[in-house]
Amino acid sequence: xxxxxxxxxxxxxxxxxxxxxxxxxxxxxxxxxxxxxxxxxxxxxxxxxxxxxxxxxxxxxxxxxxxxxxxxxxxxxxxxxxxxxxxxxxxxxxxxxxxxxxxxxxxxxxxxxxxxxxxxxxxxxxxxxxxxxxxxxxxxxxxxxxxxxxxxxxxxxxxxxxxxxxxxxxxxxxxxxxxxxxxxxxxxxxxxxxxxxxxxxxxxxxxxxxxxxxxxxxxxxxxxxxxxxxxxxxxxxxxxxxxxxxxxxxxxxxxxxxxxxxxxxxxxxxxxxxxxxxxxxxxxxxxxxxxxxxxxxxxxxxxxxxxxxxxxxxxxxxxxxxxxxxxxxxxxxxxxxxxxxxxxxxx
Amino acid sequence: xxxxxxxxxxxxxxxxxxxxxxxxxxxxxxxxxxxxxxxxxxxxxxxxxxxxxxxxxxxxxxxxxxxxxxxxxxxxxxxxxxxxxxxxxxxxxxxxxxxxxxxxxxxxxxxxxxxxxxxxxxxxxxxxxxxxxxxxxxxxxxxxxxxxxxxxxxxxxxxxxxxxxxxxxxxxxxxxxxxxxxxxxxxxxxxxxxxxxxxxxxxxxxxxxxxxxxxxxxxxxxxxxxxxxxxxxxxxxxxxxxxxxxxxxxxxxxxxxxxxxxxxxxxxxxxxxxxxxxxxxxxxxxxxxxxxxxxxxxxxxxxxxxxxxxxxxxxxxxxxxxxxxxxxxxxxxxxxxxxxxxxxxxx
Numbered sequence: 001x002x003x004x005x006x007x008x009x010x011x012x013x014x015x016x017x018x019x020x021x022x023x024x025x026x027x028x029x030x031x032x033x034x035x036x037x038x039x040x041x042x043x044x045x046x047x048x049x050x051x052x053x054x055x056x057x058x059x060x061x062x063x064x065x066x067x068x069x070x071x072x073x074x075x076x077x078x079x080x081x082x083x084x085x086x087x088x089x090x091x092x093x094x095x096x097x098x099x100x101x102x103x104x105x106x107x108x109x110x111x112x113x114x115x116x117x118x119x120x121x122x123x124x125x126x127x128x129x130x131x132x133x134x135x136x137x138x139x140x141x142x143x144x145x146x147x148x149x150x151x152x153x154x155x156x157x158x159x160x161x162x163x164x165x166x167x168x169x170x171x172x173x174x175x176x177x178x179x180x181x182x183x184x185x186x187x188x189x190x191x192x193x194x195x196x197x198x199x200x201x202x203x204x205x206x207x208x209x210x211x212x213x214x215x216x217x218x219x220x221x222x223x224x225x226x227x228x229x230x231x232x233x234x235x236x237x238x239x240x241x242x243x244x245x246x247x248x249x250x251x252x253x254x255x256x257x258x259x260x261x262x263x264x265x266x267x268x269x270x271x272x273x274x275x276x277x278x279x280x281x282x283x284x285x286x287x288x289x290x291x292x293x294x295x296x297x298x299x300x301x302x303x304x305x306x307x308x309x310x311x312x313x314x315x316x317x318x319x320x321x322x323x324x325x326x327x328x329x330x331x332x333x334x335x336x337x338x339x340x341x342x343x344x345x346x347x
Numbered sequence: 348x349x350x351x352x353x354x355x356x357x358x359x360x361x362x363x364x365x366x367x368x369x370x371x372x373x374x375x376x377x378x379x380x381x382x383x384x385x386x387x388x389x390x391x392x393x394x395x396x397x398x399x400x401x402x403x404x405x406x407x408x409x410x411x412x413x414x415x416x417x418x419x420x421x422x423x424x425x426x427x428x429x430x431x432x433x434x435x436x437x438x439x440x441x442x443x444x445x446x447x448x449x450x451x452x453x454x455x456x457x458x459x460x461x462x463x464x465x466x467x468x469x470x471x472x473x474x475x476x477x478x479x480x481x482x483x484x485x486x487x488x489x490x491x492x493x494x495x496x497x498x499x500x501x502x503x504x505x506x507x508x509x510x511x512x513x514x515x516x517x518x519x520x521x522x523x524x525x526x527x528x529x530x531x532x533x534x535x536x537x538x539x540x541x542x543x544x545x546x547x548x549x550x551x552x553x554x555x556x557x558x559x560x561x562x563x564x565x566x567x568x569x570x571x572x573x574x575x576x577x578x579x580x581x582x583x584x585x586x587x588x589x590x591x592x593x594x595x596x597x598x599x600x601x602x603x604x605x606x607x608x609x610x611x612x613x614x615x616x617x618x619x620x621x622x623x624x625x626x627x628x629x630x631x632x633x634x635x636x637x638x639x640x641x642x643x644x645x646x647x648x649x650x651x652x653x654x655x656x657x658x659x660x661x662x663x664x665x666x667x668x669x670x671x672x673x674x675x676x677x678x679x680x681x682x683x684x685x686x687x688x689x690x691x692x693x694x
Contacts, residue, residue, distance in 0.1 A: 074453045076423050077624045106421045107454045111625055134598070153645030153654040165590050167597075177590045179583050200579055209648040231578020232547055236526050239657040242642065243512050243524045246635055250514075251481070251625045256638035277424045278458055278598045288593055291603035295589065298500030301556040307500040310586040 002333045003325035009035045009047055012340055012347060016050060019343040020057045021064045026089050033088045037120045038326045041317035042178075044187030045120040048332045051339050053086065062086055062116055068093040076105040079252060080112045087116035087266055088123075095124045095135065098272040102133055106277035111252035112268035115142070122178025124270070125166035129174040132281045134273040138163040138244045142254045144261035148182045148226045151238035154209035156225045158257050160185060161244040166311070168281070170289040176311030181241035182226040189218045189226070203227060244269070349680045350672035356382045356394055359687055359694060363397060366690040367404045368411045373436050380435045384467045385673045388664035389525075391534030392467040395679045398686050400433065409433055409463055415440040423452040426599060427459045434463035434613055435470075442471045442482065445619040449480055453624035458599035459615035462489065469525025471617070472513035476521040479628045481620040485510040485591045489601045491608035495529045495573045498585035501556035503572045505604050507532060508591040513658070515628070517636040523658030528588035529573040536565045536573070541678075550574060591616070 013031025018024065030053060038046035056062035066085025070078050078097055082090030094112045101108030118124070121137050128135025141159035149157050160182035167175040183203045192199055198213040206212045207222035217224035228237035247269040249256035254267030275284045298307045321327075328336070340347045360378025365371065377400060385393035403409035413432025417425050425444055429437030441459045448455030465471070468484050475482025488506035496504050507529035514522040530550045539546055545560040553559045554569035564571035575584035594616040596603035601614030622631045645654045668674075675683070687694045 072625070074624050077453045079625055105452065105454075106424045107452075107456050109454050109620065134594070149648065150642050150645055150654050152648055152651035153642075154648050155646060157642060157645050167590070167593050175590065175593065177586045179586060183580050202579060205648070209646070229578075229580050229583050230576055232549060233530055233576050236576050236584075239524045239526060242657050243514070243522065245638065246514050246522065247481070250631050250634040250638065251620075251622065253626060253630075255634060256641075258638075258641055273456065273598075275598065277421050278419070278426055279600060284597050287597045287602060291592065291597065291605075294603075294605055295497050295500075295504060298497055298504050299502060299556070301496065301499055301501050301552070304499035307497050310589050 001327045001329055003327050004333070005325045006035050006039055006322060009038065009326060009328075012336065012345060013047065013050055015345040016054065016340055016343055019345060020054055022057070022086070023065060026064070026086050029092055030086050030088045033092075033119055033123050035326070036123055038328075039318045039321050040314035041321075042120050042122075042314075043329075044185060044191065046326075047328060047336060049119070050336055054339060056116065070097065076101055076107050076109060078108075078110045080110055082112060082115035084114050084116060084265070087118040090115040091118040091124050091137070091266075091268060091270075092127075094268055094270045095127050095137070095272070098270045099128055099131060099133060099135075102128075102272035102274045106274045108272045110268075110270040111248065112266075112270065113142070113252040113254035114265070115268060116265045118266045118268065120178065121162040122164040122166075122176055125164050126174055126176055128272045129166035129168045129176075132168055132275055134271075134275060135166045136164070136269075136271040136273075138248050138269040139266040140245045140249045140254070140257060142261070142263055142265035142267045143249060143256065143258050144264035146257060147186055148228050148241070149205070149238075150242065151228060151230075151235035154205065154225075155207070156223065158228075158238070158241045158245065160226065161241045161248070163240070163244055167288055168275070168285050169292065170282070170285040171292060173311055173315035175288060175292070175309060176314065181228055181237050181244065183229045183237075184226060186218070186226065189215050193219065202231060348674045348676055350674050351680070352672045353382050353386055353669060356385065356673060356675075359683065359692060360394065360397055362692040363401065363687055363690055366692060367401055369404070369433070370412060373411070373433055376439055377433050377435045380439075380466055380470050382673070383470055385675075386665045386668050387661035388668075389467050389469075389661075390676075391532060391538065393673075394675060394683060396466070397683055401686060403463065417444065423448055423454050423456060425455075425457045427457055429459060429462035431461050431463060431612070434465040437462040438465040438471050438484070438613075438615060438617075439474075441615055441617045442474050442484070442619070445617045446475055446478060446480060449475075449619035449621045453621045455619045457615075457617040458595065459613075459617065460489070460599040460601035461612070462615060463612045465613045465615065467525065468509040469511040469513075469523055472511050473521055473523055475619045476513035476515045476523075479515055479622055481618075481622060482513045483511070483616075483618040483620075485595050485616040486613040487592045487596045487601070487604060489608070489610055489612035489614045490596060490603065490605050491611035493604060494533055495575055495588070496552070496556075496585075497589065498575060498582040501552065501572075502554070503570065505575075505585070505588045505592060507573065508588045508595070510587070510591055514635055515622070515632050516639065517629070517632040518639060520658055520662035522635060522639070522656060523661065528575055528584050528591065530576045530584075531573060533565070533573070536562050540566065549578060
């Protein structure tokens, strides 16, 4: 498997997007967020998707140079219209607006519509954490991108809505939760498919609602679905997906999950909270640091070497890959090289 | 099993608390929240706990007539000190403050410390929903009340932290999510114990981290633990518990979960969001109503009769019990009658 430095992947991405007409700022953000996903080990949202956003520009799904527009606002809130620009760019701007509002009003809460796919939702809250704030983001599929049934049902009815939160700490990494309400993201099924493996037991149902471990069920008609997470208490994952759908889809004009949506993308719920409105930032960070130590001191269960805090594994992977480079699967690398050369980008 | 009307249970509760020195307002709130839990079918947080809060007053854990104090505030935020009064009273007041702030600033965010047990966290957000707002509440055990391990660990390290959200709809019930991050609340184990039954597979571990279905493991030394919810992806329930601990315990001065906490109670994170800061309330409610219909139209899975929206079952149980009365287990009723008579309350 080729190993490529993060800088080199970023340069290629930047130049690729500039060649298809993105501004330097747009290209920087999209390439940066893709490579950041690889760095933290979420390869399913990494450079593997570089061609997807080139295709999005070609098809007109992604509008180059779109203005991120504040349609309605108060000191603490805003409704943002992404005007179908790059989803990553809209999400970065939405978090920036939420943080700016939090600076003034202690809390900033922004909902977003007409926004293309933002990639990994967990990529945005750490920006707030780095500025001494709590960052949160939730999404739905802008009404589409249906992947799982509600608890007790069959079929693809809800999107695998996500919620992510990040918190500053006095350690060398922030606490980051990045949670999909399905047992796994759809990208995981594609990885299993590509490797010719089976899905774990209890993760999927077929089109008739029967348990299956065959990943083909997810992509071949009549299609099955991933399950909401929770196992025997899957109503919890399902209920969480339901309310995240409302927060992102009904508090914005995008709408909640529905059959036959005419568009796809991400509607967002974005929040930044100024910690020093509640207590001094250093006291907060020290308490979270102490909490991390306490949780990590837990005796490992059979089959585990250690207990990790949310965000810790990603931080380790990032440190490793910054030094050693990002491993990119052969087929993915070939596609990137092909795309780059076609556009006259040196690889 | 005796069936008692909600009004009668509320009267008994009110008089019981007044006899031990609570003000009429305190007695009304505590009795009201207990009975409301029975009405919506959460008997583990209902009148079964009536004696617990009498004991709390007797032991000094609950301070009568305590002032709920705003220690620090901005237009949108507050840190509230419950001064160890009745937890239900503190939580009602915290939600009222969050709503008042949301009326002025569009968002109200309140953290709470020195707060006794508030009972069912899902009891409070519906107050915001009834006022055309989104209501949210999360808690930890004020550093104590440890019940479950983090993912990959053994023992009682984290509290079974909860998060609840409520949303107004154009239907006859609000959407209410009320989610414990353990597979079940500790009260569930006590019900299974009392009935001499076994716990479901995959819900508990013993003190050595081995799977068990024996509910005695939860209460007998060396004690086992409930698992974070999620089944094979229990890192999700564990991660959610971790961040809820930070939101309630580190954004307030209460502190996150820890060994040998000197106090127990609930630290809270309380939020109210004014919906019409984002879009007209009727448009929001109509979209959520449409979403409910769409989800309920899902084909039921084998073993299910229908798909329910979050909050729908509680609403149905409430309607039934308002008409037919609240079933109270024989032993619980005997304890309530005994307590009432001892205090000179007519039953």
